[in-house]
Amino acid sequence: MAHEDAGHYAAKHPEGTEADPDIKQTLQQKIKDGKISCAAAHAIAAERKVAPKDVGIAIDLMEARIQKCQMGLFGYQPQKCIVKPAVNPSSEIETAVKAHLVEGRIACKKCWEIAEQLGAQKMDVASVCESMQVKINKCQLGAF
Secondary structure, X not given: OOHHHOOOHHHHOOOOOOOOHHHHXXXXXXXXXXXEEHHHHHHHHHHHXXXXXXXXXXXXXXXXXXXXXXXXXXXEOOOEOOOOOOOOOOHHHHHHHHHOOEXXXXXXXHHHHHHHHHOOOHHHHHHHHHHHOOEEEOOOOOOO
16 A cells, blocks of 8 residues: 555455454454554454454554554654664574565564564564565555
């Protein structure tokens, strides 16, 4: 979605797409000033036992904005992206990232799995990806 489309998140989905009413009700309690954090959205997915993408769809249909990506890729003020390339990248993380590349990119979910497997922070994996110039794609919430 281009920057000028900000606020038109529902347009990303086919006409007639509807949000799960239970997810929507929970989101209405959590969204503040039209925003919800990535962590809060994932917590709702875990609590409701649904896929994060289902929560992301509901967020889009409610025209809310996801902020504070747990990978540091978007939703921070004022600079938007806060992840920086790793100065001394972990060779373990590099190896794991290389093993999961698809067309030179890695899925957000794979980054989370790598972090969990290696006992690293999610942002550390993103930082290594930055130093390797590997783009992270397929946001679990559908933000990118």
